[in-house]
Amino acid sequence: MIRYVPKAKYSYSAGQAQSVFLNGLKEKKILGTVCNKCKKVYVPPKMYCEECFKPTDGWVELKDEGIVHTAIASFVSWTRDRLEEPIISGTIKLYGSERDYVFPGMFHRICTTYDKVRDMSIIGAKVKAVWNEKRVGSIEDIQCFKEV
Amino acid sequence: MERSANVYRYGLIHVEVRKVRKVAIIGAGMTKFARRHFKTPQELVQEASIKALEEAGLGYNDIDCVVIGSAPDAFDGVHQKGEYLFPAMNKPMTRVFIGGATGVMVPISGYYHVASGMCDKVLAIAEEKMSQARPHPQAVFRYIWDPILETPIGPNLLWIFAMEMHRYMYAYKVPKEDIALVSVKNKANAADNPYAQLGGRITVDDVIKSEVLVWPVNRLDVSPVSDGAAAVVMVSEDVARRYTDTPVWVAGVGWTLDNTEWTGRDLSYNRYLEIAGRMAYKMAGIERPNKEIDVAEPYDPFDYKELMHLEALQLAPKGKAAQLVKEGVFNRDGDLPSSPGGGLLGVGNPIAAAGLMKVISLYWQLKGTAGKMQVKKPVYTGVAQAWGDLMQASTVVVLRR
Numbered sequence: 001m002i003r004y005v006p007k008a009k010y011s012y013s014a015g016q017a018q019s020v021f022l023n024g025l026k027e028k029k030i031l032g033t034v035c036n037k038c039k040k041v042y043v044p045p046k047m048y049c050e051e052c053f054k055p056t057d058g059w060v061e062l063k064d065e066g067i068v069h070t071a072i073a074s075f076v077s078w079t080r081d082r083l084e085e086p087i088i089s090g091t092i093k094l095y096g097s098e099r100d101y102v103f104p105g106m107f108h109r110i111c112t113t114y115d116k117v118r119d120m121s122i123i124g125a126k127v128k129a130v131w132n133e134k135r136v137g138s139i140e141d142i143q144c145f146k147e148v
Numbered sequence: 149m150e151r152s153a154n155v156y157r158y159g160l161i162h163v164e165v166r167k168v169r170k171v172a173i174i175g176a177g178m179t180k181f182a183r184r185h186f187k188t189p190q191e192l193v194q195e196a197s198i199k200a201l202e203e204a205g206l207g208y209n210d211i212d213c214v215v216i217g218s219a220p221d222a223f224d225g226v227h228q229k230g231e232y233l234f235p236a237m238n239k240p241m242t243r244v245f246i247g248g249a250t251g252v253m254v255p256i257s258g259y260y261h262v263a264s265g266m267c268d269k270v271l272a273i274a275e276e277k278m279s280q281a282r283p284h285p286q287a288v289f290r291y292i293w294d295p296i297l298e299t300p301i302g303p304n305l306l307w308i309f310a311m312e313m314h315r316y317m318y319a320y321k322v323p324k325e326d327i328a329l330v331s332v333k334n335k336a337n338a339a340d341n342p343y344a345q346l347g348g349r350i351t352v353d354d355v356i357k358s359e360v361l362v363w364p365v366n367r368l369d370v371s372p373v374s375d376g377a378a379a380v381v382m383v384s385e386d387v388a389r390r391y392t393d394t395p396v397w398v399a400g401v402g403w404t405l406d407n408t409e410w411t412g413r414d415l416s417y418n419r420y421l422e423i424a425g426r427m428a429y430k431m432a433g434i435e436r437p438n439k440e441i442d443v444a445e446p447y448d449p450f451d452y453k454e455l456m457h458l459e460a461l462q463l464a465p466k467g468k469a470a471q472l473v474k475e476g477v478f479n480r481d482g483d484l485p486s487s488p489g490g491g492l493l494g495v496g497n498p499i500a501a502a503g504l505m506k507v508i509s510l511y512w513q514l515k516g517t518a519g520k521m522q523v524k525k526p527v528y529t530g531v532a533q534a535w536g537d538l539m540q541a542s543t544v545v546v547l548r549r
């Protein structure tokens with residue numbers, strides 16, 4: 001067997017929309033873009049509306065609160081090593097949209113217990129972002145979403 | 149049957165198929181699926197291709213065009229895998245790639261190569277050799293996420309499935325025990341499949357008590373990592389009539405890609421699959437899929453996926469597929485057999501090859517050569533399907549004899 005560790009590293013551009021979003025996180029703000037034609041609110045933000053195929057029309061600030069859409073507890077890391085304590089994560093449906101199939105949403109850790117994931121009581125629960133004291137303009141400025 | 153309220157708002161079905169040629173499958177070949185094949189990716193492709201050509205009664209020299217499908221290059225560990233896998237020897241060759249949905253995209257691409265009139269005889273191949281990635285193929289998936297907003301949270305591919313599965317369980321109140329029945333069914337079906345890696349008798353209890361990977365996913369909810377290749381020969385009508393008395397026709401194809409915003413999408417239902425399915429059904433003249441489809445090969449990398457896919461393919465009402473599994477509807481001797489050859493859960497999951505395996509399983513059913521896997525009822529029309537990328541892609545093929 002040939003043992004080889006790829007050295008490929010990347011420096012990704014955050015781009016127009018995500019840069020504003022990341023700077024917003026630094027100020028404890030969740031910012032999205034809105035399309036005035038179809039009223040869709042994009043979080044994470046997009047510079048153009050994919051449904052209308054036109055530029056979005058501006059920025060809106062959303063509450064740092066939402067509803068847990070789904071939640072999981074991972075006992076394996078991304079390298080598939082076993083974890084003693086599970087990472088709990090999921091998607092959060094943020095307030096600010098009347099549509100049901102698509103909505104402004106975030107993927108993040110959820111601060112809750114494994115039991116609440118297992119019995120599904122965390123799904124549908126109201127959660128709020130827990131912000132780090134020191135924020136640098138990163139998705140990690142939010143520690144997790146926690147039940148309120 | 150309940151319809152997704154928004155379905156006609158997006159995309160769809162502007163595709164009207166007129167003035168295209170009929171296309172048939174006249175040969176299929178597969179390697180055995182295995183955890184680790186001694187053969188190289190190229191040798192796997194050769195074995196499957198030679199078998200497919202032999203059944204068709206053609207030599208490689210007779211082939212006009214080649215289509216090849218393989219998932220991320222990083223699995224085999226060779227970049228430009230399409231070019232690497234198959235020496236086309238100066239014939240036109242196309243590689244298709246659409247994540248997990250690739251395997252069914254291969255015969256879709258083969259279809260339009262022939263239907264358009266550009267080629268009469270196409271060799272369509274799919275391959276994956278996942279065992280070469282170290283320490284585990286799971287790590288290869290690190291680079292499918294949004295690098296700025298998603299990768300820092302540390303997701304692995306199992307998370308996608310766990311998130312969908314849990315939302316599905318929550319939305320329709322489907323218990324894990326009922327979902328596990330799919331794994332039990334498919335692994336039992338695979339026991340009769342000579343190409344299968346993981347056929348056998350297991351119980352719901354075995355699934356529930358297997359290692360928790362990412363709750364709600366246990367190890368036996370998941371198909372195994374595999375190596376393997378599959379190939380089909382697709383030809384125009386006049387060629388089909390010359391070479392076989394039992395051609396299997398491609399009656400309809402459909403495929404869709406939604407956006408990458410899985411974080412802001414209802415994960416309990418695959419709308420993009422419903423749209424792809426409707427496109428294929430419309431082409432095939434099917435108005436009531438649950439009455440007109442005789443056998444189904446829905447994509448089942450995880451047990452709950454077979455249920456979600458049966459629902460989006462309009463073969464079961466939303467949230468009700470597990471109940472129908474319980475009632476035996478999808479058994480080999482049921483009203484609408486599903487994954488009678490064992491699916492990915494039983495045969496194995498070499499990504500692209502697994503998708504094409506679903507189409508080949510359906511082909512065997514329609515040709516009547518499925519042996520012990522043959523379903524009890526007479527079959528005339530069937531559907532096969534795959535799914536992939538960041539919960540956004542679907543590919544559907546309807547076959548008819």
Ligand SMILES: [Zn+2]
Nearest residue numbers: 035038049052
């Ligand atoms: Zn719009």
